[in-house]
Amino acid sequence: MILERYVRERISELSRLFIVPTDDILAPEPEQISAFCLEFMRQGTPGFRFLYLFTLISLEAACLLRKGKRLRELDSGEGEEFLQSLYRSRWAPLRALPLLAGLPLFFSHYDREDVQKALGYDVENLRREAALREVTR
Amino acid sequence: MIRRPEEFDQDLRLEADVAVVGSGAGGGPLAKELSEAGYRVVVLEEGGHFTREDFNFKPGEAFLRMYRDAGQTVTLGLPVILLPQGCTVGGTTTVNSGTCLRIPRSVLRRWQLEHGLKDLTSDEMDLLYAALEEYLFVKRADPEVVGKNAIIFKEAAERLGYSAGFLPRNAKDCEGFGMCPYGCPTNSKQSVNVSFIPDAVRAGAEVITRCRVTHIITRGGRALGVRGYLYDPLTRKRTLSVEVRSSVVALCGGALQTPSLLFHNRLCLSSGAVGRNLFIHPCGSTLALLDEPLGNPKGIPQSTYVDEFSSEGIELEGATLPPSVFAITLPWSGRKHSEIMATYPYFGTFGSMISEHDSRGRVLPGPSPRQPLATYHLGYQDAQRLKLSILLMAEIWFEAGARKVITPIQGFLELSSPRDMSALSRAKIKPHQFIGLSAYHPMGTCPMGGDPDSAVVRPTGETWEVDNLFICDASILPTSLGVNPQLTIMALSVRTAGFIDEKLARGIDRAEALSRIEKWKGRLRREKERLAYRLNTFFGMEGDISQQGETSGTSGAGDR
Numbered sequence: 001m002i003l004e005r006y007v008r009e010r011i012s013e014l015s016r017l018f019i020v021p022t023d024d025i026l027a028p029e030p031e032q033i034s035a036f037c038l039e040f041m042r043q044g045t046p047g048f049r050f051l052y053l054f055t056l057i058s059l060e061a062a063c064l065l066r067k068g069k070r071l072r073e074l075d076s077g078e079g080e081e082f083l084q085s086l087y088r089s090r091w092a093p094l095r096a097l098p099l100l101a102g103l104p105l106f107f108s109h110y111d112r113e114d115v116q117k118a119l120g121y122d123v124e125n126l127r128r129e130a131a132l133r134e135v136t137r
Numbered sequence: 138m139i140r141r142p143e144e145f146d147q148d149l150r151l152e153a154d155v156a157v158v159g160s161g162a163g164g165g166p167l168a169k170e171l172s173e174a175g176y177r178v179v180v181l182e183e184g185g186h187f188t189r190e191d192f193n194f195k196p197g198e199a200f201l202r203m204y205r206d207a208g209q210t211v212t213l214g215l216p217v218i219l220l221p222q223g224c225t226v227g228g229t230t231t232v233n234s235g236t237c238l239r240i241p242r243s244v245l246r247r248w249q250l251e252h253g254l255k256d257l258t259s260d261e262m263d264l265l266y267a268a269l270e271e272y273l274f275v276k277r278a279d280p281e282v283v284g285k286n287a288i289i290f291k292e293a294a295e296r297l298g299y300s301a302g303f304l305p306r307n308a309k310d311c312e313g314f315g316m317c318p319y320g321c322p323t324n325s326k327q328s329v330n331v332s333f334i335p336d337a338v339r340a341g342a343e344v345i346t347r348c349r350v351t352h353i354i355t356r357g358g359r360a361l362g363v364r365g366y367l368y369d370p371l372t373r374k375r376t377l378s379v380e381v382r383s384s385v386v387a388l389c390g391g392a393l394q395t396p397s398l399l400f401h402n403r404l405c406l407s408s409g410a411v412g413r414n415l416f417i418h419p420c421g422s423t424l425a426l427l428d429e430p431l432g433n434p435k436g437i438p439q440s441t442y443v444d445e446f447s448s449e450g451i452e453l454e455g456a457t458l459p460p461s462v463f464a465i466t467l468p469w470s471g472r473k474h475s476e477i478m479a480t481y482p483y484f485g486t487f488g489s490m491i492s493e494h495d496s497r498g499r500v501l502p503g504p505s506p507r508q509p510l511a512t513y514h515l516g517y518q519d520a521q522r523l524k525l526s527i528l529l530m531a532e533i534w535f536e537a538g539a540r541k542v543i544t545p546i547q548g549f550l551e552l553s554s555p556r557d558m559s560a561l562s563r564a565k566i567k568p569h570q571f572i573g574l575s576a577y578h579p580m581g582t583c584p585m586g587g588d589p590d591s592a593v594v595r596p597t598g599e600t601w602e603v604d605n606l607f608i609c610d611a612s613i614l615p616t617s618l619g620v621n622p623q624l625t626i627m628a629l630s631v632r633t634a635g636f637i638d639e640k641l642a643r644g645i646d647r648a649e650a651l652s653r654i655e656k657w658k659g660r661l662r663r664e665k666e667r668l669a670y671r672l673n674t675f676f677g678m679e680g681d682i683s684q685q686g687e688t689s690g691t692s693g694a695g696d697r
């Protein structure tokens with residue numbers, strides 16, 4: 001339970017930093033994203049669960065070291081700068097932190113049909129169309 | 138019948154001629170062939186059974202439900218490579234792209250010369266391929282439905298003088314709904330879950346889903362069956378135990394799980410070849426910003442190839458990505474990520490794969506038998522070939538009018554013009570500079586070959602060390618194949634079914650012979666008893682005949 005709460009809290013902080021809404025990109029729904037992330041961790045390997053938790057903790061620690069603040073205290077400009085500095089790092093494990101943390105976040109956000117529709121990727125019609133076609137052997 | 142764990146309320150004890158572990162490209166064809174030949178076949182599949190009604194255009198759900206460990210399988214090493222595997226009825230074929238290619242001649246020749254597979258002739262393979270292609274409706278992707286991404290890329294490649302074309306696929310009446318790797322929503326893709334498995338079931342095979350095999354039962358160097366358990370898909374906890382006693386056991390769990398099962402059971406380990414030689418065909422990708430929208434998701438995700446450099450083991454194969462998968466390939470976050478995502482409809486995507494030269498991979502026993510460790514180090518030469526494939530794709534994209542090309546190479550993430558390419562072409566790329574690589578074709582971890590010191594299975598598919606234990610999946614391919622492997626795995630599976638059939642038929646003759654010997658021994662015993670009785674009466678030693686009879690009977694039993 002404690003772990004679940006920890007993951008939920010970190011994920012909502014990170015969703016805000018990772019996914020910046022624009023005209024075409026809808027705002028993230030932290031609840032939906034953390035539900036997906038928890039399910040993703042539950043269905044995955046113990047190794048991944050451990051690595052993902054480690055990543056969340058390391059991101060927080062790196063933020064404290066580099067910015068002297070916790071992730072939730074960063075405004076979007078600072079957050080952007082902090083994450084980009086990690087992506088640009090010459091040290092592969094540091095680069096891996098935002099890549100890994102972002103994986104389930106982006107995956108769940110862009111799997112939302114309203115988000116996809118805003119991008120011009122409309123599966124609703126296709127789903128209806130596909131339901132009417134069944135190929136038999 | 139395809140059976141789910143909810144249907145059972147007590148432990149399962151089954152008898153069969155053949156127990157098949159896994160229902161993918163290896164297991165499906167084997168189950169069909171043998172059940173149609175009249176054998177009792179039980180297929181044990183760890184994943185669940187999903188049909189087109191479940192395939193809902195949601196990649197996220199597909200990963201959670203139909204991919205092993207939610208698609209999180211990776212190889213450890215430099216760089217870390219994502220290696221997703223299917224775990225569902227139909228195995229990885231249910232979530233693959235449907236490309237069906239034959240083995241390159243040069244690779245088959247090498248198998249014949251270097252791996253003792255002389256009997257695996259090109260004539261025989263051609264026959265098997267032809268039959269499979271007919272059964273699976275394999276034909277070239279239809280240019281009318283491949284989609285804009287494919288057409289633009291192919292035309293640009295041809296303008297540059299590169300050899301390009303449409304890929305052969307196992308799809309019938311495909312209308313390009315663009316969802317092959319997340320479950321075909323119309324049953325057009327002839328993956329094993331809609332072809333071999335239904336036919337096997339029609340011929341009497343029983344498929345037990347959500348059943349993980351953990352033990353191979355052996356005695357005296359001979360396989361006698363398998364043991365495993367059913368589990369609850371929600372909690373993943375074991376519910377009931379399963380035991381199948383069978384004359385033949387066929388392991389078809391794929392190139393990571395099959396060696397893990399052998400490690401766990403300490404079988405076939407003396408050659409040291411189990412788990413060695415993991416090949417994966419590392420893949421690179423490029424995303425290109427174009428001036429016109431590409432109309433995703435309509436189109437075939439993987440329909441086009443450029444094989445200009447295939448002699449060097451480089452293949453380009455087109456792959457379009459839905460937004461969620463596209464989003465995770467971008468090495469940015471925040472505003473920059475959103476800006477790129479906002480132009481998603483204008484992005485073309487294409488992929489490459491290389492056949493390994495100096496990379497080294499291995500499967501090792503993991504923390505649990507379900508989770509073997511796969512290590513893989515991308516070799517320096519292979520890194521340069523992967524770079525070459527990315528340069529080639531970038532060149533084609535710029536020819537197609539791309540404004541920029543995103544690559545997975547640290548230091549060269551964005552190429553804005555053909556001029557940027559020259560810096561990349563001069564650079565010697567180190568393996569760890571690649572970000573977010575993936576691979577889809579693990580193979581080679583239980584190689585087939587003519588020498589028991591270096592191979593795990595014989596040319597017939599039976600293991601060198603355990604009688605009646607066969608392996609029939611991607612793990613038996615002795616080298617990196619160089620092309621998408623499913624058709625070759627299926628061809629070898631059909632071939633192995635023939636050897637199993639032969640063996641079982643011989644086995645039945647042997648059983649008859651054994652029962653004749655038993656009858657003959659019985660007659661001998663009765664003669665002995667009669668003689669003993671006569672001797673006793675002759676010498677007046679009228680003892681307890683029944684007891685004598687029992688004694689000789691017992692000794693007779695002991696002789697057996």
Ligand SMILES: Cc1cc2nc3c(=O)[nH]c(=O)nc-3n(C[C@H](O)[C@H](O)[C@H](O)COP(=O)(O)OP(=O)(O)OC[C@H]3O[C@@H](n4cnc5c(N)ncnc54)[C@H](O)[C@@H]3O)c2cc1C
Pocket residue numbers: 158159160161162163164181182183184221222223224225226227228229230232233234235236237238318348349350351389390391392394395398439577578579609610611612620621622623624626
């Ligand atoms: C996204 C993607 C796209 C691909 N596209 C193509 C393509 O276009 N063309 C192509 O040729 N190849 C493609 N491939 C690869 C191809 O699908 C595989 O090479 C092929 O399916 C491997 O066959 P297999 O029988 O070895 O294993 P699988 O098909 O993976 O089947 C193994 C099955 O065994 C089950 N299993 C494992 N262990 C156990 C156990 N202990 N007990 C019970 N069950 C067990 C698994 O759950 C699984 O269902 C793709 C792969 C991926 C991931």
